[in-house]
Amino acid sequence: MPLTSRTRSASLTLQPGHGDRPDPASGHGGKLDFDGAKPAGTTEAKLRDAEGADSLIVTSFGKFERRERWTILKNVLAISFAFSCLFTAFTGMGNLQSSINSEGGVGNAGMATIYVALIVSCLFLPSLVINRLTCKWAIVVCTFLYSLYLLAQFYPRLYTIIPGAIILGISAAPMWSAKCTYLTQVSGPWALLIRHGDWSSARPSRWIVKFFGVFFLFFQTGQIWGNLISFLVLTPEEQATVSPSDEGLAICGIAYCPGSEEAFNNTNLQRPPKHQINTLVGVYLALGVAASVLLAVLVDSLGKYGENDRDTSASGTRPLTLLLATMMHMKKPYQLLIIPLTMWSGFEQAFLMADFTKAFVSCAWGIHRVGLVLIVYGITDSICSFSFGFIIKRVGRVPLFVVAAALNYAAIATFIHWAPGPDETHVFFLLAAGWGMADAVWQTQINALYGVIFPDTAEAAFSNYRLWESLGYAAAFIYSDLLCVTRKVDLLITVLTIGMLGYFAIELMERRKAKGDMKVTKE
Template identity: 40%
Template sequence: MATDDKVPKTSGLQVPTNLDTATTKMLASGNVADDSRVPEVEYNFSKGRHLKNVLVSSLAFTLVFTAFSGLESLQSSINKDQGLGVYGLVFIYSTMIISCLFLAPPVISLLGCKWTITAAMATYTTYTLANFYAVWGTMAPASVILGLGGTLLWSANSMYITETATQYAQITGKNKDVLLPGFFGIFFGIVHTCRVWGNLISSLVLSQRPQNETEISDEVFSRCGATYCTGDENLGNVTNSGLDKPSEEKLQILCGTYLACGLMAVGAVAIFLDDIHRHKSAKSQPKKRFSSALFVATFKHMRKPKQLLLIPITVYCSMQMGFFSSDFTKAFVSCTYGIWNVGYVMMTYGVTSSLNSIVIGRLAKRVRRPFFFTIAMLLHYGLLFTFLFWQPTPDGLLILYVLAGLWGAADAVWTTEINVLYGVLFHDSQEAAFSCYRLWHAFGFILAYVFSVQLCVFMKLYILMGTLALSMLGYLTVELMQRKCQENTLETRKTVEAAIDMLGSNLTL
């Protein structure tokens, strides 16, 4: 396979129409890794405008998830009564599964990516509004609404970035498989900073400690970390002050700031993001209508061998995020050093995740995917064993910053490269593929948050270790299958090119 970014030039002899069509379909199918030569379509956007769209999408997502990630990290602490905050997150991701199966494909087909993203971002503001007065009557409906919109948002955006990279490759003549990791790297590199801004806001608002704060007793302190179980914040007459809920005034300020971020994001997408499908040639413009075929395609896609093998790593990606935002923040940070330190520790996580996403995108030309996944696996295993055997100490806050930073570096690999993998493997069925991705991604979050209120931390760590092992086994199998398909395609291409050259020679004679 050619490693040059440019598409190789062909001979002056034109390939017969039927042969060209067949070859194009073969190269664009999900069974071939090298689909860099996309079908020729007339695009009206310049290179700069495509890059502008990626930037607008990235900044809007940053605003939306500045609010959501900040609230998500605090749910296990600020809304811990009866598990309200964590169960609200379970409602979100349970609804996402329904949205994946029955809502995402037809809505995206009907509205297009831009307006699906706009409408879906609006659903995130309802969740912020519910946190102004967090009770079951407000949190449960808002969580369901956000769940319906969450799948639409991510599925539409993954398709939008993939289509943008495809059009950019057609315009510039570059390799789409090289551009796609770069585009996703830029996107996630910017979006992952939301964890910095969201947690910075929460830290500044919640930074003032309670006036009646007392030192955490050794008895309570010993129950933090891997040994923490739900309910350990209260032991007899002893209460862990680090887990006390902030004042209502502080929560109102916090939610008001997050609401403003969400509204700005909706406006930015509606005004500045281009609807790329409208600027294709009339022949290639998709028909936007509801169709039962889209539902069937989603179910059929789940049965593909490569999709089945990618289920564990897709689930693990969200499970590790759910564990970190819920269990790590509560058992290792709030429990030991107070809720006011959650934001600062999570900022470190956000910075390393963002920077590493950009680095991954830059290195995609020179470094193969298996290398990134292997490094992330080794890093997470090291951290999981550290969480399991390390007991937090009163002077160990700096260690938590280091651990959070390393976790963020590995998280960048999972989130960035898995999206790239789906975009490369399933280019011919993007809507169904990314709907399946969000389905299993949501399922992983459900597991993580249900475990959060039902199991002790050390049990969750063992579950993550086992899931990670199964994930890497499935992923490496997919890579081997992909390499074999690629080798077969190269052989077919050489045969076709030889036949064309022979035909050209005969015509010349």
């Protein structure tokens, strides 16, 4: 899903994400060091009224009244709510592509195209688009372009879905980068307003984290609302429901191969009626357009908060420079070791969206129940993503990675040995919850690991993260309509195992390095 923010001591580096989640790395504007140093263009001064109360705070951004902080908060909330609307639509639609647009592999082909386009977009477009349109209008325009992909769902053919997917993938990186830049930029004026213009106690980096926390509080709910809408709209009337035969259920789960439903007439995999699909697409399209309108109407231009003071002099050469830095970064041993686990992050999410939804849930229980099962996934993923930030402080990074891998291995073992059917519905929810818990670790901690092991080359490192995770997504969607589930599960086991071995190698080298540093210090 096209697309968390993390902090490291005195700096915060932010990056646009891909698919349905944002990732921490450098986006437009590079690294921002806010703790202990005053950003250029932040001259603090205060004007007082006759009674001595603070009336204005003057910075090089401009003169702000104290109530300006409510305007900033309004902007943050408007962006957060608009993204929640947009990704309610996108995630809900994306989770159904392998089930409702399976004919000719159109749905999965579109999803693969999104992530291929995203790779190109991340490397070349964010700086160029933002400099041309400004942050606000880059967000508005790019969110609107998502609606073109949703519009194509009314008539899903390769010649409509693929162009829509290309446009969405290209627009995703500038959109996320502009959003990251906006939230980061307004944290400076906000911190000064809260601290009455005293920069020494303002600590904008704290407010960056809080703003992103508010954003993701809204954003993560998109998985829940999107799936709830699909469940409610696609639920058939009871009298129209026809259960598949035992032969039809026998092809589900690990035994499923693309196209086998036609030979065995599995009624669960029949496409819902056209009017239901159109109603669902109409609801999602309305949410996507509403997101763009809300952003255009409610969000203020970033110019009043110092957008024009940012350094954009290198924007013309940055895409090529970033591409070269990304390629050169692959020479680093740590980068080579972390590539398999990074690709696993894409593989496991794509498997859930394309294969678990179709081969297990849709095949054995019905397409309309995909949303119901994935609501549990979304809730679990959101809660664990928030909770693991506190847990890692107590238990460390390694136990979380081990638990996540164990959850995935346990789920894969269930995929292999379980014959899904409508009489064991609780297993669908348990699998979704376990996969969501593991995904919360992969999405938060792989990002954090990149920040830890590549502290001096964050931009090139996170560019590699985007590249390899997106390749994992694209590869999984491409082979989804070519391989049987048993072969896909073999690939999952292989990629996860190699990824964990690479991760353990990095941890071992880090510990040896730490011991070496301690010995040098003692001597």
